[in-house]
Amino acid sequence: MFRNIVRTTLVTGALGFGFLASAPALALDSIKILVPANPGGGWDQTGRALQAAMNAEGIVKKVTVDNKGGAGGTIGLAQFVNGAKGDGSATMVGGMVMVGAIATNKSPVNLTQVTPLARLTGESLVVVVPASSKVQTLKELLDQFKANPGSVSWGGGSAGGSDHILAGMIAQAVGVDPSKVNYIAYAGGGEAQAAIMGGHVAAGISGFGEFQSQIKSGKLRALAVSGTERIPGETVPTLKEQGVNVELVNWRAIFAAPGISDAQHKELVAALDKAVASASWKETLKRNDWTDMYLSGPEFKKFLDADIERLTKLVNDLGMAKK
Template sequence: MTIGKRNSLSRWLLGSVAALSLIASAPAALALDNVKILVPANPGGGWDQTGRGFGQALQQNNIVKKVQIDNKGGAAGTIGLAQFVNSAKGDPSALLVGGSVMVGGIALNKSPVNLSQVTPIARLTGEYDVLVVPASSPIKSLKDLIAQFKANPGAVSWGGGSAGGTDHIIVAMIAQATGVDVSKINYIPFAGGGEAQAAILGGHVTVGLSGYNEFAGQIQSGKFRPLAVTSGKRLPGIDVPTLKEQGVDVELSNWRAVFGGPGLNDAQKAELMATVEKAVKTKTWQDLLAKNGWADTYLAGDAFAQYLDNEIKQTEKIINGLGLAKK
């Protein structure tokens, strides 16, 4: 063998060894076989519908092999959030459902656990509330409701989601817009949509409010009378007037999102984001959005983290301005 050939062989061998060394030192692919979704609310509500629907999109489209859903309700989601923070550290297969209700609950209660302790992955949906009364109620319109509210605020009980959440903030904003003392609001929080529906049907609260889809079945069956929606314009295909067009200048939406556990490294975060992105592009998920009347507000990664930071600041400003926060 000539010197030139020996040198070429040596360079080839050295290059091969270097390549093999790089392959050996590269991190293993983070293929997610299983995903655990913690829903920080009782079954039946919007977070539960979001978590279970998203889980179906993951599993039915073979994005992951298995999805586990756990419910842990209470305190505007902060009980579930605390559990997630403690149990999901560094776990790339764990997801937490949350949203504007949780942001409000944290601000209202000055919670020691907050969303800075988890990893923002993606905003998924947006939804507007509907105000309803049972069909047997003497309240026939928003005008009737506001008249009673002004005459005797404490006698009008409002049933909605956790204290400090979107529903609670909407009631406070309605009070402010109609000249009612916010401190006299009689707000009754429920940990899940099923409990709220039962209370409204049983006449245990004067009026209920939640995302339109949660009450859609009862509205369509005639058991609930819708009074108003909290959107700026009427919702497509839904013949319910807005608060604004009835003289109450209030508009607010409820967004929902998924978060990863604390302490994820960049590779774990990227894999979780990629998994979520695959799911939101499926027909399963898109059909669920259409069925439930949810707006597709998908926003991921750093853009979502920035949005979340702004939402936290704005929500704290609203709650403090309305005097709702704990002293």
């Protein structure tokens, strides 16, 4: 009898081991990255940089990027929430701009409806004027702004995004009612850039990396950056250096679809861990002057919840939220 028990146990164990060994390991064959903005802006650059890093390292067999712009990313967010539920291969780029747009527009969809994966980067914003502008310094721009707020049109990304928030913060800091800011919103960085260089607005705000090549070529004149310090290797002074008590760093992140499993979540984070450690990704950070702010898992969720609360209060305090 003892021999029969041993034989049965060994057979059962072998069958169990065989089942485990033959079970397919969780592996990502593909990742879809939704960029909820038009081509040419920071989210688009982020999505395509992730695609390049994953392709270069062979982390995922196939990575696709699709753009769906409008309303500070909330049109793409709605599509993602409604169409990607439970899809472990679906991801979406987003960040501070989307948080502000949700608060400003009182959007019926928000970031509590998706699955946070990781914060990726941080970037200082830059205030620019076209090369043809008579304005040479930040002081000249702000003197005109204080004298006649409506005469200074500010071009940037979607209403309620980081560009818009920075314009409101600058107004507040120099004693102008933020509701008087003449802000012209564009659906993507490429559109905003064309409008600013074409002189359709008096000044522009965007991430430094989006305007970097135009600044270097002399097509745009940089007046100030919004970070706590100057961008390494650049000479553009901060707002604070010039007497404007404002600091703002725009962060970007990536999210997964609602309703995915813990296993799918871990799989996506593992792929991101590899991507942000790659030479391709590090080169992108350097080239675009992006700060590495990688934060994943519960820590990112904690950060996200706190920043949603902070930015929602800021949007309301600045009088930017729709009535």
